[in-house]
């Protein structure tokens with residue numbers, strides 16, 4: 205199951221969730237403010253493009 209990155213449109217927090225591809229575009233609950241007003245971000249995991257050498261997994265260092 206791939207990891208997707210979201211950004212909360214209420215508090216601006218970025219967070220990641222493991223989701224099925226079919227659920228990617230559905231809102232995810234923010235761990236801070238519990239809002240579901242979040243938007244999916246382009247993920248390093250999904251594209252496999254960035255951060256391969258820096259810190260190992262990209263995104264979080």
Ligand SMILES: [Zn+2]
Nearest residue numbers: 212215234237
């Ligand atoms: Zn939030």
